[in-house]
Amino acid sequence: MAERPQDDDAPDVDALIDQLRLTVEQRRSEGLYPAGLEDDLEAHFRRIVSHRVVPDTSALDASLQRLRSLPGLSPSRIPAESGVPGGAALHRAVAKVVSRQAQGILEQVEELASALRSVADELARALRQPNTHVHPDLVGQVDALQERMAALERQPLDSPAAVAELGRRVERLEVAEALRQFRAPFSAADFEAEFRGDAAALKERYRDLAARFEGCAPVLDIGCGRGELLELLAELGVEASGVELDPELAADAAGRGLAVGAGDGLAHLASLADGSLGGIAMIQVVEHLTPQQVVNLVGIALDKVRPGGRVIIETVNPQSLYVFARAFYVDPTHDRPVHPAYLAFLFRQAGFAGVEIDWRSPPPQEETLQLVGQPHLDANIERLNQLLFAPQDYALIATR
Amino acid sequence: MQIHQVLVSAAPGDAVTDAAFELRRLLRRLGPSDLYARYIHPELEDEVEELDHYGERASTTLEDDVLVFHASIGEPAVFAFLRDRPERLVVDYHNISPAAPFYPYDPAFAGLLEAGRREVAALASRATLALADSAYNAAELAAMGYADVRVAPLIVDVEPLTAAPELDGALPESLDGPVMLFVGQLLPHKRPDFLIQAFHVLSTYLLPEAHLVLVGAHRLPRYTQALRFLLSELNLRRVVLTGPVTDDELAAWFRRADLFCTASEHEGFCVPLLEAMAFGVPIVARHFAAVPETLGDAGLLLPPDAGATVTAEAMGRLVDDRRLHAGLAERGRARLAEFDPDAARATVLSHLMSVLGS
Numbered sequence: 001m002a003e004r005p006q007d008d009d010a011p012d013v014d015a016l017i018d019q020l021r022l023t024v025e026q027r028r029s030e031g032l033y034p035a036g037l038e039d040d041l042e043a044h045f046r047r048i049v050s051h052r053v054v055p056d057t058s059a060l061d062a063s064l065q066r067l068r069s070l071p072g073l074s075p076s077r078i079p080a081e082s083g084v085p086g087g088a089a090l091h092r093a094v095a096k097v098v099s100r101q102a103q104g105i106l107e108q109v110e111e112l113a114s115a116l117r118s119v120a121d122e123l124a125r126a127l128r129q130p131n132t133h134v135h136p137d138l139v140g141q142v143d144a145l146q147e148r149m150a151a152l153e154r155q156p157l158d159s160p161a162a163v164a165e166l167g168r169r170v171e172r173l174e175v176a177e178a179l180r181q182f183r184a185p186f187s188a189a190d191f192e193a194e195f196r197g198d199a200a201a202l203k204e205r206y207r208d209l210a211a212r213f214e215g216c217a218p219v220l221d222i223g224c225g226r227g228e229l230l231e232l233l234a235e236l237g238v239e240a241s242g243v244e245l246d247p248e249l250a251a252d253a254a255g256r257g258l259a260v261g262a263g264d265g266l267a268h269l270a271s272l273a274d275g276s277l278g279g280i281a282m283i284q285v286v287e288h289l290t291p292q293q294v295v296n297l298v299g300i301a302l303d304k305v306r307p308g309g310r311v312i313i314e315t316v317n318p319q320s321l322y323v324f325a326r327a328f329y330v331d332p333t334h335d336r337p338v339h340p341a342y343l344a345f346l347f348r349q350a351g352f353a354g355v356e357i358d359w360r361s362p363p364p365q366e367e368t369l370q371l372v373g374q375p376h377l378d379a380n381i382e383r384l385n386q387l388l389f390a391p392q393d394y395a396l397i398a399t400r
Numbered sequence: 401m402q403i404h405q406v407l408v409s410a411a412p413g414d415a416v417t418d419a420a421f422e423l424r425r426l427l428r429r430l431g432p433s434d435l436y437a438r439y440i441h442p443e444l445e446d447e448v449e450e451l452d453h454y455g456e457r458a459s460t461t462l463e464d465d466v467l468v469f470h471a472s473i474g475e476p477a478v479f480a481f482l483r484d485r486p487e488r489l490v491v492d493y494h495n496i497s498p499a500a501p502f503y504p505y506d507p508a509f510a511g512l513l514e515a516g517r518r519e520v521a522a523l524a525s526r527a528t529l530a531l532a533d534s535a536y537n538a539a540e541l542a543a544m545g546y547a548d549v550r551v552a553p554l555i556v557d558v559e560p561l562t563a564a565p566e567l568d569g570a571l572p573e574s575l576d577g578p579v580m581l582f583v584g585q586l587l588p589h590k591r592p593d594f595l596i597q598a599f600h601v602l603s604t605y606l607l608p609e610a611h612l613v614l615v616g617a618h619r620l621p622r623y624t625q626a627l628r629f630l631l632s633e634l635n636l637r638r639v640v641l642t643g644p645v646t647d648d649e650l651a652a653w654f655r656r657a658d659l660f661c662t663a664s665e666h667e668g669f670c671v672p673l674l675e676a677m678a679f680g681v682p683i684v685a686r687h688f689a690a691v692p693e694t695l696g697d698a699g700l701l702l703p704p705d706a707g708a709t710v711t712a713e714a715m716g717r718l719v720d721d722r723r724l725h726a727g728l729a730e731r732g733r734a735r736l737a738e739f740d741p742d743a744a745r746a747t748v749l750s751h752l753m754s755v756l757g758s
Contacts, residue, residue: 011727013700020713021706028709032605038707041597048629049504058621 057127064124067117073106075099182333188246192225195330203228205361206283209312209395213238216279216310220272222265223285227253230260240279243268266297275306283314284393286338287328294338298346302400311352311398313343314360320390322363327392340394347398354399359391401756402459403427403466406482408475409439410448413617413644415554415671416472416494417444422555423468423492426745438478451481462486466756469523472496474515482523490752491523492531493541494554495668495690501588505622520544529755531748533669536690548755552748554669557741558678561651570652577609577638578719581657581681583650583672584664585616586641588623593630594663594708600634601712607719610638615653617644654679659718659725661685663711665704670694674739677732682725684714698735699728 027033034040071077126132184191196202210232213219217239221229224242226249233240241259244250250262261268266289269280280301286294301311316323318337328334340357347355368389371378405424410417420435427433436451459465465487469478472494482489496517502510524530524545532538533554541549580599584590592614599612618624618641631639645653654660660676665688673694676683683699685691692701700714718725 011724013697016700016717016724017702017706017710017714020710020717023713024709027605033601033709037601038597038709041600041708044633045593045597045626045630048633049626 057124060124060127064120067120073110073113075102075106078102184332188249189226189252191331192249195327199226199228202226203232206314207232209281209283209314209358210236210238212312212397213240213279213281213310216308218277219279219281220265220269220277220304221281221283222269223282223288224253224258224260225249225283227256227258227260229281229283230258231256234258238279266293266300269297269304270300272304274303277304278306278309280305280309280311281314282312284316286313286315286343287334287336289338290335294343295346298350301398302350302352305400307400309400311347311400312395313398314393314395315343317359317391317394320363320392321388322367322390323392340396343396347396352398352400354397356397358395358397359393360395361392363389363392401430401461401464401466402432402457403430403468403752403756404433404454404457405435405468405470406451406454406478407435407437407448407470408473408478409441410435410437410444411441412443415669416470419492419494419554420470421447422557422745423748426749438475451478454481463488466490466528466752468492470494471516471520471523474512474517474519476515476519479519479522483526488528488756489523489526490529490531490755491520491527491541491546492552493520493537493668494533495537495540495666496520497587497589498666501665502620505588505620505626509620529751531751534690534693536693537668550751552751553739553744554671555741555744555748556671556674556739558675558736559741561647561654561675562678564648564651566655567648567652570648571656575611575613575640575656577611578607578658579653579656580610580612580659580661580715581615581653581676582613582661583615583653583675584662586614586618586624586627587620589664589666591663591665593627594711595661596627596630596634596636596639597708598661598663598711598715599639600636601709602715603636603638606712606716610715610719612636612639613642613653613657614640615642615645615650650675651679654681657681659684659715661711661715662691664688664691667691667694673699674736677736680729680733682718682728682732684711684718686711696731696735696738698731 024033028035206229210229213233214236219233219238219240221227221233221240221242224230224244225246227242227244230240230242230253241261242253243261243263243265244253245262245264247262250260253260265282265285282297286297289297305311316328316334316337318324318339323337328337344355344357368385369381371381405420405427407417407420410420424433424435434457435448436454437448438451440448440450463486466489467482467485467487468490469482470492473496497513499510499513499517502513520541521544524541524547527546528548530538530541530546530549531552532541532549533552535551538549538551580595580602582592582595584592586592595612595614599610603610603612624641627641642649642653654675657676657679658681660672660681661684662670662672663686664670665686667689669690673683673685673691677698683695684702685695685699686702686706687704695701700718702711702714706714718728
């Protein structure tokens with residue numbers, strides 16, 4: 001057959017097929033078509049073909065067909081001839097006599113045959129309907145198998161090998177965690193005594209802060225240490241209590257008649273009723289917290305302090321380089337310093353009405369760079385002093 | 401001279417039987433001409449003679465007479481008959497389905513197909529002439545050693561089908577959404593399983609409202625069953641297996657179809673392609689056997705390596721792109737004109753006459 005010439009408007013089938021292939025590639029790379037889609041479909045069909053056994057009923061069908069096509073019972077199909085001598089007339093006479101009886105028998109046989117044919121048809125139909133010949137025991141066994149299969153599918157987690165592997169992983173995690181944790185070989189009290197100076201001097205340092213809590217009872221002092229602030233508050237007649245992580249320090253403070261419990265201050269704060277505090281103090285504590293704990297603290301403080309109440313957070317000032325050279329790294333449990341600008345931002349964001357920063361503990365004058373009396377040089381020295389010798393601590397005072 | 405035809409089996413709706421009836425109408429213009437078959441469907445008992453009765457026929461010109469054998473499957477008794485008769489032999493080759501795809505479902509039938517190929521080859525030296533529906537079939541005959549092979553396209557008259565009355569309720573299902581239609585027996589070499597895979601992709605990712613309708617007899621119970629399992633496991637509720645249909649129903653399906661699709665990997669000619677063209681239904685097919693020859697440029701002919709996804713994309717595109725749809729439908733009508741039944745009749749007669757004399 002001759003090929004017709006291509007008309008210009010006709011679709012270009014080859015180009016179209018190339019385009020279809022590109023579309024498939026694109027959809028595949030975009031994940032619309034899962035990887036291996038075609039192979040999976042083909043393998044799926046191959047599996048069906050190789051595993052399914054379909055009953056072959058063709059022989060049964062043929063037998064039924066033959067049964068249906070058998071002619072009905074009729075006396076005319078019974079030969080009346082006989083080899084017995086006696087002549088045709090006699091045979092016909094006998095046949096006539098017998099045929100009435102035969103007719104009766106045939107009718108009954110036909111009735112039976114017809115009933116049997118419908119039984120056969122019914123059986124064949126039932127054979128094709130699985131639900132008509134399902135044995136309850138068999139169903140029970142299939143159910144039991146499915147349950148066992150489901151149990152096996154859940155198994156892997158319980159298998160000894162998996163448990164052993166999980167055990168090994170937990171052990172490795174415990175080792176890693178143990179290395180990460182700091183366990184001091186010294187007591188916190190000894191450490192405080194060594195590095196924070198004597199209690200009387202320390203108490204003097206916080207007298208002004210304690211005064212800021214007047215009218216803010218009750219006050220919770222988180223990380224109260226030896227309880228210097230609590231003593232100051234007691235002197236001012238401000239009801240206050242404290243929580244201290246270190247049990248030795250807590251016991252010492254409690255022994256001196258202060259309301260101090262040992263435990264995690266943040267958890268204790270969270271457990272209090274909303275609006276039940278007039279003030280929260282955290283002296284030299286936030287630099288031990290993770291950034292997330294700091295954020296959580298501000299939120300919880302907002303809930304627990306009643307309006308008009310006050311939160312005072314005193315901590316090292318990271319704007320002073322002197323701090324890092326001297327005090328900050330002495331304490332191995334210091335996590336990171338918190339910048340005053342950031343902390344103020346957190347409190348304002350949380351919704352505290354007033355936030356102020358009080359700069360504290362300037363380095364001793366004698367340790368700063370001394371002026372030399374030359375204006376240009378002195379201006380630079382001042383700038384260096386501001387950078388190196390800025391106040392070592394700051395207190396953020398937030399009013400709810 | 402008498403010309404008679406021999407079939408292994410005669411069944412209504414079978415393409416080979418139809419071709420034999422068509423040829424008998426032609427041959428009876430020339431003289432006595434009957435159809436003989438080894439197996440005859442009860443509906444055709446009045447039309448077709450038992451092969452066993454062939455010898456009872458009266459003829460005075462045995463050596464001059466001709467037997468036209470329609471080869472489509474093996475059958476030892478028919479082969480022995482053809483080999484031993486004195487008449488001249490014309491082999492009309494409609495091709496024989498490849499045996500391999502049948503082995504998993506019906507090994508005995510696969511064996512018959514293999515025997516069929518051997519028997520056709522064994523008749524090569526005995527045949528005066530060989531006719532082939534397509535160049536594809538002709539090439540196979542030549543390879544088997546046939547000397548004189550002529551291509552005579554199948555005589556296909558789509559007119560009665562397109563003229564079938566449009567009856568309400570001719571379709572057993574009321575369907576919304578686009579309909580992908582396949583027409584053909586559900587046999588493994590025609591790959592309806594591949595069509596179902598492609599349809600799975602189409603309806604899952606591209607055209608969820610589409611339907612796939614497979615129209616045709618279920619000749620292989622195990623294969624049909626496997627298809628049903630596949631449908632149920634892929635949860636494809638929008639696939640319809642109609643089983644055999646009447647001409648009116650077939651016409652109704654063609655009128656309803658948005659496209660005709662076949663994934664067949666073996667066809668000697670493929671009549672449904674012409675029927676789809678007649679109804680202006682664009683075609684998606686794969687480049688196998690005689691399909692490209694019959695289809696010509698009148699469809700989306702996918703290369704053999706195009707998988708289910710590309711096939712699905714082709715279906716989706718044909719449904720969406722109305723211009724492409726119309727363009728291919730138009731080409732289909734033009735292509736169909738090249739299979740004019742009268743021309744095909746003339747071709748087959750002239751081939752027969754040139755060899756056999758008038």
